[in-house]
Amino acid sequence: METVVVLFNRDLRIRDHPALSEACAVARHVVPLFVFDPAIGARHRRDFLRASLHDLRSSLRALGGDLVVRHGDPVAHAVRVAAEAGASAIWASEDVSPLARRRERRLAAECRAHRLEFRLFPGVTVVPPGALRPGGGSHYRVFSPYWRAWSATARRPVLGAPRRLCLPPGIDPGVLPEASPEPYGIVRGGESEARRRLERWVGDGLASYAETRDRMAGRTSMLSAYLHFGCLSPLEVVQRACERPGGEEYVRQLCWRDFHYQVVNAFPEMGRRDYRPRNVEWRRDEEAEAAWREGLTGVPVVDAGMRQLLAEGWMHNRLRLVTGSYLTKRLGIDWRAGLEHFAEWLLDGDMPNNCGNWQWVAGTGNDTRPYRMLNPLRQAKKFDPEGEYVRRYVPELASLPGGLVHEPWKVPGGVPGYPSSPLGGELRA
The missing domain is CATH 3.40.50.620 (HUPs)
Structure with missing residues (x-):
């Protein structure tokens, strides 16, 4: 050629x-x-x-x-x-x-x-989206059987970089706009930076992932944006993780990414229509939606997550589920409103994952327990017991002692500059 x-x-x-x-x-x-x-x-x-x-x-x-x-x-x-x-x-x-x-x-x-x-x-994925199909179906609707099939599937070899590349003569490369010296978010783009982060993660972060992955203030791989833009090959990340102690739980999370891709491949309207209709009558409340988007719901862990999203373009996965569940199950607001906000602000705003996760928390997607609701107070006390995460992103509450950081409505006279009660009514753990 x-x-x-x-x-x-x-x-x-x-x-x-x-x-x-x-x-x-x-x-x-x-x-x-x-x-x-x-x-x-x-x-x-x-x-x-x-x-x-x-x-x-x-x-x-x-x-x-x-x-x-x-x-x-x-x-x-x-x-x-x-x-x-x-x-x-x-x-x-x-x-x-x-x-x-x-x-x-x-x-x-x-x-x-x-x-x-x-x-x-x-x-773009580890296993091509249409490669795995259950008997009699176009795609897997439940994660666990997909995980078993995915884990047993033979994979193509990971390829190295080409040794040389030659442009044809006379082609103008064109002008590439300059990147900002102070980029938005907490990670900077590029394959070189992605590979440095991958090396650090498999070297000294992966081994403790299974024990620490749900800690809201804890360390994560921070590779999701690089996977979204393709600065890293998901296949290579899986291969590297499989070679290290503690890699299986991390690989399972990467399998969720492939799972959502194969769902969207079979159901392209995932971003507009309920995957599993439940005939929910979502309510519209502009003030409640705005408070949720701005991190002013009066529920500290929810507000911390939403403020982190606006400040850094990223949010811990546990917080994505907690904030999404609060919007859809507690406030009764359409998951599409949350989907749109996350798509606008997330650096790793990956369409299949974003849609899949939002429909999961709303009970209209691939969750086998569609009526589950994540109690934000219980989640905060379990995965941010000292309030480190909340204090980091909700400075109004930084001086509160102990567990009061998660329940500021119990402070006599309230906390200056912070809502006096939770949006949607008081919470109990």
């Missing part, structure tokens, strides 16, 4: 990138292409994305190539760049979101019209 265009989307890395590796192995010239799509409002994720692209460009230049950058419609630019480069093929990594699948269908049609080969490769 003479020239292949590799269209990057949520796979911003050079290691274990099947489309890129295959192109470098069979083609004389390879055009790594990223297109800034104005239809996707990156918002505060923009800095993470830009940092990831700068790192990707540096890695590709070290191989002798470059990252070609364009702005506009990814399909139109991919075909246009293919024509400029004299390419005979456009390759990409397969994704499952409705937006990604529409883009793939359009690109496939345009490639047919221009007599270009179009191929999709794995790499």
Whole structure:
């Protein structure tokens, strides 16, 4: 093959990138292409994305190539760049979101019209979304049997980075917008930073994960944003974790990611419609929604989680469940309102996971106990017993002694600057 265009989307890395590796192995010239799509409002994720692209460009230049950058419609630019480069093929990594699948269908049609080969490769998940199916079904609806099937599935080998890459002559790489020196959030984008974090995690964090993973103030891998943008291969993360003591529980959480992907692959309307309708009459309460979004519900652990989200673009997984359950089960507000807020602010705002988790807490998704409600006070006392997490993100309560940090409504006269009672009525552990 003479020239292949590799269209990057949520796979911003050079290691274990099947489309890129295959192109470098069979083609004389390879055009790594990223297109800034104005239809996707990156918002505060923009800095993470830009940092990831700068790192990707540096890695590709070290191989002798470059990252070609364009702005506009990814399909139109991919075909246009293919024509400029004299390419005979456009390759990409397969994704499952409705937006990604529409883009793939359009690109496939345009490639047919221009007599270009179009191929999709794995790499966004550990196991391809449609690879595992239960007897008589299109996908797994319950996690445990999926976990058993997923764990027993043979996996492709993890690929190294290509040794060299050569752009065809005459291709303008394009201008890559600068990343902010002070990015939003607590992590900076890029495969290089992702790999440093992965090394630290498997070296000295993974062994205690099973015992500490639910502690709200505890340490986690902080790899979710890198997995969302594809700065790390989920397959490589699983392989590395499996090699270390204590890795199984962490790998199980990564399996949840694949589980949600295969659900969305079979039910693309996961972000709009109830997966398992319960005919819930959700209520609309603008003031309650605003208080929840801003971390002013009067429930300290809920407010701490929501404020962390706004300040850092991230939230501990236990807090995501607690805050989501509070909105849907305690306040009776539609899960789609929470989904939209999380999608706007999370650096790791991954559509399948976000939708899957929100429908799970709302009781309309893949939870086998749809009426369960996480009591935020009980959760706080169990997983933040000293109030360290709450004090970190709700400074109004930092001086309260002992367990009062979780129940400030018991303080005589209240706490200045903080709601005097919980939204939705008093809580009992």
